[in-house]
Amino acid sequence: LGMAFLLPPCFFMGGTFPAMTQHLYAKRTDLGRGGALLYGMNTLGGACGAFCAGFLLLGWIGFRACYVVGVLLSLGIAAVGFALSLQTRTTSPDHNAENPFPTRTEGGPNPKVPPWGVIKALAFASGFATLALEVLWTRMFEQVLHNSVYTFSLILVAFLVSIGIGGGIASYLARIQIEPTRVLVAAGCVAGLTTGLTPFLFTEVTGGLGYLGESQGWWGYVGTISRTMALTVLIPGIAMGSFFPYLLKMAEPHTLSTGKTAGILTSINTVGGVLGSLAGAFFFLEVFGLWNGIRAVGSIYFWMALVAGVHLLPRNRAGTVVPVGGILLLLMVLNPAGLPMVKVSRDKEILDYWEGSAGTVAVVESPKTRSILVNNYYTLGGRLAKKYQETMSHIPLLAHPDPESVFYIGMGTGITAAGSMVHPVEKVTICEIIPEAVEASRQYFHEDVRGLFEDSRVEIVVEDGRLFLAASDRRYDVIIGDLFIPWKAGTGNLYSLENYRSGFRHLKEGGVYAQWIPLYQVSDFELGVIAETMLEVFPAVSVWRGDFFAEKSIVLLLGHKQATAFDPDRINAKAEQLSEETVGFPLNDPKDFWMHYCGSMSRENSPFDEYPINRDDLPIIEYTAPITMRKERAGETEFIGGKEFLELMDWLRENSPWGEDPLLKNAGVKELGWIDEGYERHRSKIRGL
Template identity: 40%
Template sequence: MPKNRIASTSLLILLFFSGFAALVYQVLWVRELGLLFGSTAQAAALTIAIFFTGLASGGWFWGRRAPHTSSLRWFGWVEIGVALTALGHFALVDVYHALYPIFYATVGHSPILDTLVKAIIAATLLLPASFLMGGTLPLMVQHLVRHPNQLATVGTQLYAVNTAGSASGALATGFVLPLLLGFRNTYLLAVSLDFTVGLLAVLLASTKTEKSSISSDLQQKFNSDTKIPNRSPHLSLPNPLVWATAFSSGFATLGIEVIWTRLFSQVLQNSVYTYALVLSTFLLALSLGAAIANALSRLHRPAPPLILCGLLLLASSATAVSPWLFYEVTDGFTYLGRDLNWESYLSAIASVAGLVMLLPGMILGAVLPYLMRILETDPRQPSEQVGRLIAADTTGAILGSLSAGFLLLPLLGAWRSLLLLASIYLVIVAAIALLRTTIIRLVVAGVLVTAAVLLTGMNLQALQTVPIGTRANDRIVEIQEGSHATVAVVDTSRGGRAIRVNTYYTLGSSRNLHFEQNQTVVPMMTHPKPDSVFYLGMGTGITAGAALAFPVKLVVCELLPEVVSLSKAHFTPWTRGLFEDERVTVHAEDGRNCLSRSRDRYNLIISDLFTPWERGTGNLYTLENYQIAKERLEPDGIFVQWIPLYQVSQQEFGIIARTMAEVFPQVVMWRGDLAPSRSIVALIGQKQAQPLDPQVIARHGRYLMNQLEAIATPTSDEALTALLLRLYVGNITASKLFDNYPINTDDYPLIEYLAPRTHRQVQTGTARFLVGSEREHLYHQIRSAVNPEADPYLVNLTSAQYGYVNAGHNYSRYAQLSAQGSKQQARPYLEKFQVLSPSDELQDLSPASVLLRR
């Protein structure tokens, strides 16, 4: 291989890993600032906007100032600079975690000032490194372009390689690196890569005197203010139109990417893996688009403006067709790969993502790099041309992503937003056509503008009800396509009104009224004075509303503002005045962030049911989250983590239990119901280990019973105590069953990365969630490890009250066996339950259904 070819290949490898590291940074920065500011759409958008601002300003700055004879050396020093400034993350992020609550206490009352503080913090973390990143491509272009007519062929090749590196970085960060290295070491790996790339570039530049990027006679032409001869209007476009095209392309491309990602969230597991697969597919499409631009740049005919118009028309068509294409390949928004194993599931997603995104994305991705071909006759040096393109495109990308997420989706919905973005490409073609003065070209421009208007106004009624994936006989009450998610209120065919997020995730239902109320009643009945409660998550509002039966003040934080508004509009009959009661404060915010920045203290913090495998929810099961919660508790406070046993295996349950036990001196477990199979449980962590007081249960029960308008039959304190004690499972801390499980942390988010795999294994029958016999086996393990009589949490119980605990175990076993059809085996457990229950036993086994009956 010739030396020049070896050198060029070496530089392409360096640029590939530069792109790889950049995406690793981006993914980790979005995650870290999400932990600091909250995992909201606004916080993520702010992070991306500032990151892109750094890229845009860096591209413009370094493009104008790239040296003529030492650009490779400067590339190396810039890469080393990226590594050094990225290391500042470790010095600043801990400081900001300590300072942000103070800042919020000062300016949090003003959304504008709060956003400004967030922007300043994010800028100090992201701008230095991203500003330097923006200069890497222009500097490498400056080094490798030896002649003006090489700008397109060399520039598009470099753009393709750099973007392919970015796609690989997104894939590696989503699938491999965090579990292998942890997020901290993954970040350090990116720093090491950048430092190595920079050092190698400097060494390559020093092996011999670097030649001028452009021969001396042609360099004069690049530096001259005089246009290169033969710059025909048929071969080029005015620079303002080129920059406008780059801007519009960035706006449309990133807007389309945001909407495609939302569409995929309707049919996928929505784990960290599926998100990474969709993102990397899109980046790969952009890389392949640059390769297409490279091939087109080598054509002498047709004229470059005509080829550009062809790309723009194809981009418009591909975008306009994508709603119908998405509908067809997902079989009408059907959940993808429901019964597939892990590998087959990922393969199915990759196939669908490829069909929906790859070909259209390649066309979208070819527009920007092909503009280098249009600029070949520009007298400026190559780095300046590429830097200006990057600046224009990235500025458009910032506005496009923000507009799609916060303006287009809420106002127009996904389908119309895609058609509107498709029309942008037509408007650009019309603008190019208007440069010609003939009547025919004016007519073409008019036709294209008309087509853009028609696209935006097309009748999409056939697709309007697709994005919620309703079951047969369900009735959609209201849908909101908001900045965070697509949320719907549905009257279900099985009875009850439910909230669904992104088609398939049910947040709660009035059909399960008393089960949802139990999530409040069970823990509040155990606390001596539950007068201040924080809810991490709200859903329908039924759970939080149950607390209003007590003399209490509530703070409720729900991540999705669309859920808050829909719950307020459609669930007031079941929320006990949650949205009208002056004792309640509801925030449409990330719950973990609400806690971390708060200076208030609570008697109870209740963490709602969360889907463990969904991207972002793993942060709510980490050591750091539990430490934040412990700091916000009163001395006698308790933290309640509700867990859906029908969504976790023994592995995930053990990790969560072990992580809580690392923070709280005593963790105990309560049932949320005595249902036959699909149950929820609460792990309750105490800030100070204290035994349960059965008199507290009776006092609270009597208070709630007195709130009823009429009591059908007299009820003793013992019956009220039994009603709750039957739900007690055992002492997690004393059992020591989970001491050898790993701890889930922000650095090693095991739940977020393991739960999606378990989910797929359960779908194919190779693993089991904790339902049916698996649930009963877990209960038996905990009960066997620490008998109720030896449980330090139950030391104040009488012998009869120990019997109530055992009665609950027997009834749970009876219900499970009965549901399986084993009536004969089940009967002895029912008889034991009846013997151990008080004489005036309440017929209803749910505390909420007895105590909150209207």
């Protein structure tokens, strides 16, 4: 379906470069200098577009409006092109005496230039290696960044800038009197060598994969990333960026129409790029790993240089000796096996790690806990917080009168989902997007997950939880959204209006949608946006504390499909049955359950009614949370602490008193007393700071 929508516009956009080449540089002797310059400028334009879209437009006006801007720009370009066509005559291919190559032959009239078939093969290989390397470099930077939409945009911008500069250099080299094949060999060798050095340089610059910009504000952080990219990947990016456009110079002797030649080589290069990006994620990373994958791609450039250098024989042996030496250098000297893949402190031990298309996953153990790390700094959970993680299942499952089926968005260690194993549920479906995380849980957290992997009630699906739910016709009593890092790219859509609507549709009558939020990672604004978005869908949203910490608490927003009052008798009976399995846990009896309750909100009664809605079209969380995070690190703003959480609890207590709370209509004096006791306990801890 996506291909059907994207293919037509992309097809015609892809035709603009060869058409412009034909219009501006009809002489075949101008193809190298002019086509390469045009290629470089086009790529730099792409970098500007990527920056504007990634840093400005999408966060300001949303996807639809940004799409309209793109359409209008395309129409404007078309109008300019049409106006120019009225002023100039179409220039036919040049066959006059100025052209030293009146015909194109498959072998090429110049023995110093590779045959046309070889040039096409090099165009394919260049696209393949370049896009594979972009995927690998992106993964490399993921190990040291907070991995928001902005950092991924910045990686793309830096990549395109280096390619664009390479195109400009190729244009310059095409203008000077130098044997073209030698230039191509040199470009391939420089690209191969600098690519092979990238893992060593990156590790050195980042202090062994240290987190970049720990306490920097937003623009300082962007500057640090930019400097790191310039120091590590700019030169190899320029070298590989010059290789393909210089092939236009090599193709001059084979050219009858500059536009046709540019179109053929560009299309072949693009096909190589598509396959290279897939190979980068699903072959090089999974088979070789990150560092060796980069080394393998670096060797491709040396092989490309060797293929070109063969055509310098027997006059010049350096064209083959240097690439062969480079290949041997990568194989025998530049071995990154000793470089760290996961950075941990001295008191921690890496038990195991996996490198896959979705991320680098490690199991790390310290004297106090065992946890799962994704891409070095994203913790999926661990044993230290086991009791609180299980509570994330107990509260929503107890709040529902009779849950038979539960769906989890996110698995991590599996400890949260393990909480469902002590409830009389009939079906548990868990979606985890990272397959290596599932394997890490299976191997290293088996004793912590209450038989999760053996229980016949459990189905573990390695897939995007939101997409799986949207595509399914199943309905559940309880849906639980795990703790997600709000600023992480792709997380914002789990807080969107469309996702909550999908969840609402997939809930059975009386069902509840549990959204856990780490207060220590959001500001008042992000919490308000998420809460208001849920209230747009659910008639009632109850608020629950996940703990009684004075700081760094977690909170549950529980969306109710119907604003049906709790049944205290059933809840208390279920909690009593649960107590035998949760001895020593924060939630061990009926009293513990009610003490976690903070209050309820509705569309008519909410402290967040002035906050905007988070939509897929305008993903507010996706574009504000990363900036908030950097401002908090720099001391320019604060995440929600105990005092701010207490203000919310006070508002709920005053504006939806427990005696008037519609969800507590059936609660007795005992339950209301426990709720009040929970409030007083938490308030005293916060005020004791």
